[in-house]
Structures are given as C-alpha cells and as structure tokens.
Amino acid sequence: MIIKNKGMFLETLINNSISLLNDNQGFIYKMPVNNSIISIEDNIVTARLNKNYFCDYIGLWNGVYLEFEAKETEKEFFNLNNIKKNQLEKLLLVDKNSGCGFILIYFHLYEKLFLLNIRELKELKNKKIPFSYFQDNFLEINLNGINFDFNEIFNHLVSYTL
Template identity: 40%
Template sequence: MYPLKNKGQYLETILNITNQKYINEQICVVTKIPININLINISNKTITNATFKDNFNCDYIGVYKSIYFEFDAKETSKDNFNFNAIRKNQQLKLDLVENQKGLAFIILYFSSYDDFYLLTYKQIKDYIQNYKKTIPRDWILKNGIELFLTSSLKLDYVKHFNHLISQID
C-alpha cells in the first residue's frame, strides 16, 4: 500500500514511466497535460502565490493507430470511486472524445489494495445513470479491466486498446 500524501502522485509517476516506454517503443504517442496556474505573486524569481485554472483536458492525451484517446488518473483509498472526482469540465471533454469516436477512460488506483483498473467513460456514465455517483469497488472488479504493474514499472493499458476500439459505436 502506498500512502496518499501527494494524492495522485504514485499513479501519475507510474503512468509517466509507462508512457515514456510507449513512446520509446513507438507503440503510441501520449502526453501529460500540464496544470494551468494563475501567478498571483512572484518574489525573487519564486512563485509565492498562485491559483489553479480549470483545465479542459484530462491528465493525459494521446494517439494510438490514428485513434485519439484521453484519460484521467485517479487514486482512492476507499472501497469505491466517486464520480464527482471527475471535474465537470473533464466530463464534458470525455463526452466530446466519445462523440468523436475516440477512447475516453480513467485509470483508477486503489491504494488500500495496491491494484489498478481501466474503466471506460461510457461504463462510468452508464453506472451513474442507473445507480448512484459512487461506484463500489466490487462492481469495478467485475466490470473494469485490471491492469498489472510489471517489474519494469510498466502499467500496460494500451494492450487493451484494440478490444476497446472494437466496441466504439
């Protein structure tokens, strides 16, 4: 188990390593979207005060075999995933990606169990429309795609893309 001191940092570090391997192996192109900030005060070339701007994009964007994909990385120490963890502007962007026949998904890390899952945005939307905004871990285990971390720190999510692409309406 990895503590969530820097919430999201463990998963994002793993994904950054994985994504660099994908680029090096020419499997796909994937980029981490930087966080936008408003600088409020700078003193001696040091930012002393800043606020976050809303970012329309999710954490990562990429292209695989001419298919655009976008996803967000989420961590939880609970036995569920709360849909509200996906900001409204990110929900809108994931909807747009789906509407353009791209892949929209999240990669979720359960820190208490040290396991990873890929959930399509469509799966998430279908669940919350039929049930509630908190998705239990048991449902995710049955319906998500479990991802495994290799000894070389690769969380191979792209190997599932051909299957996911075949399901695009």
C-alpha cells in the same frame, strides 16, 4: 485524512508506462496544469488554477485519439464526484467524435488499477462505486512493478470503441 502528493503515484506509474511505448504505434503526453502565478514572496508561490481544457493525458494510438483522466482513492470505493464536470464533458465529447475517452482508477488499499471507459461511466447510477463492482465489471490493468502495458489498454479500448 490529508494525502500528501495526492495523485502522484498513479501519475508516476503512467509516466513510466508511457516511456515504454513504441513510437511507431502512437504517443501519449501529460498535459501541464494550467495556472496563473499571483505572487512570489519568501520562496512561497501563490497561484490560481485555471480551467484546463484537456484531461490529464492526451495521445494518438494507431490513428485513434485518446484522452484520459487518472484518479486514485485511499478508500474501499471510488466516488464519482472526484470527476469534475468539465472532465466528464470533455471525455464524452472525445467519445462522441470517435475517440477513446476513459479514466484510470487506482485503489491504494488493494494495489489494483482499473480502466473505466466513459461509456461505462454514463451507465452508473450510484456516486460511490465499491471496489467489488470494479472487480466484477471493469478491466483490471495488470501492473508490472512500476509500470503496465498500454497496449493491453488500447487494444481493449479500440475494440470497444470501433
């Protein structure tokens, strides 16, 4: 099955939620995709994706550096192979340097969003993590229509990290 606009739902949800953040507490930015245009012909752009040095989003919240990836799945499980090696390495580096590295994972079948701290990811042995495991072991983010409260996430992460 080919998913059109893969990843755009969660990205829209995150961007809507970022717009509600109080600037006095912190900020989050969406990192642009790093690419090189190869050619433009008849309104068709051919480009090569370059290696990104950051994950999807970076930010600062109450003095704590944040970096995270946003992933979606149409299945009843999340495959850890969807996390690229450089993304994993970057999130581990952020954690090692007293920042908060995490992944937000959205399950379309259940319309549920979960937070997976990079420390928790290191503990997982299986590559395919079923939805039920997320329910039992990870923080579920309460969705409010087309956004959610980042304060809930950050309070959880900062207390977990520090």
